[in-house]
Amino acid sequence: MESPLLNIEDLSISFGTREVVHRLSLTIAPGETLGLVGESGSGKSATSLAILRLLPASARITGKIELNGHSLLTLPEESMRKHRGSSISMIFQEPMTALNPVMKVGAQIAEAYTAHHPGETRISLRNKVLQFMRDVALPDPERRIDDYPHQFSGGQRQRILIAMALINRPRLLIADEPTTALDVTVQAQILHLLKDIRRTHNLSMLFISHDLAVVSQIADRVAVMQHGKIVEQNTTQALFTNPQHPYTRSLLASAP
Numbered sequence: 001m002e003s004p005l006l007n008i009e010d011l012s013i014s015f016g017t018r019e020v021v022h023r024l025s026l027t028i029a030p031g032e033t034l035g036l037v038g039e040s041g042s043g044k045s046a047t048s049l050a051i052l053r054l055l056p057a058s059a060r061i062t063g064k065i066e067l068n069g070h071s072l073l074t075l076p077e078e079s080m081r082k083h084r085g086s087s088i089s090m091i092f093q094e095p096m097t098a099l100n101p102v103m104k105v106g107a108q109i110a111e112a113y114t115a116h117h118p119g120e121t122r123i124s125l126r127n128k129v130l131q132f133m134r135d136v137a138l139p140d141p142e143r144r145i146d147d148y149p150h151q152f153s154g155g156q157r158q159r160i161l162i163a164m165a166l167i168n169r170p171r172l173l174i175a176d177e178p179t180t181a182l183d184v185t186v187q188a189q190i191l192h193l194l195k196d197i198r199r200t201h202n203l204s205m206l207f208i209s210h211d212l213a214v215v216s217q218i219a220d221r222v223a224v225m226q227h228g229k230i231v232e233q234n235t236t237q238a239l240f241t242n243p244q245h246p247y248t249r250s251l252l253a254s255a256p
């Protein structure tokens with residue numbers, strides 16, 4: 001098997017005396033999408049934040065997280081900052097909270113790039129922003145580059161965040177409930193976009209959702225999480241046709 005892009009071994013996370021993730025192990029191969037599914041509070045976001053080392057300093061983290069064979073947990077903060085938003089990017093449930101309401105969207109997309117590539121000329125930067133606005137199918141980029149976040153719909157704001165997440169050409173995209181705040185039609189459009197860019201940008205993806213039906217539309221493999229543990233992990237098809245764990249069966253039974 002090809003060596004994994006992301007390799008997590010025995011990851012445990014505690015807040016105070018409460019362990020919220022227990023000995024979690026998973027891998028993601030280059031180009032692969034792993035779905036992480038589980039009910040609210042099962043430790044999905046804590047896991048994704050641990051990968052980016054964005055958990056509060058009070059969290060106790062043990063185990064191993066490797067990107068391309070390099071340990072992330074032991075990296076100096078300075079090097080971790082370089083990975084964040086460049087080799088690993090993340091998109092969240094609420095696009096509005098991740099955007100600056102008083103800054104033009106074009107400037108925000110540009111800033112995501114210049115944070116990792118200082119010294120880009122203005123013209124070339126503008127062209128890059130327009131290119132990524134086009135890549136995520138934002139309408140009329142030339143005209144809308146100077147609009148503010150509130151002038152876009154929820155789905156369009158998620159597209160803006162996806163453009164920001166992609167502009168440094170990451171290897172891994174962590175999508176934590178990226179469609180949960182959107183209505184069903186828009187949800188389908190964003191899923192379609194993620195499938196599209198995953199191919200064109202040769203991305204690996206950790207796709208997190210409480211909704212197994214959503215996860216199954218995009219994931220090659222699915223890991224099912226309950227109370228901080230992965231209880232079952234399989235290819236999407238095998239998980240649906242032959243679920244092993246009672247919790248997985250209950251998720252399948254409650255799916256529409």
Ligand code: ADP
Pocket residue numbers: 015020038039040041042043044045046047056
């Ligand atoms: P999920 O994303 O699966 O809904 P989370 O990873 O957000 O779950 O949370 C897992 C558990 O960890 C929850 O019980 C939550 O209350 C707790 N938790 C998350 N972040 C913190 C924090 N910063 N401090 C204390 N507890 C936290």
Ligand code: MG
Pocket residue numbers: 044045046176177
């Ligand atoms: Mg969460």
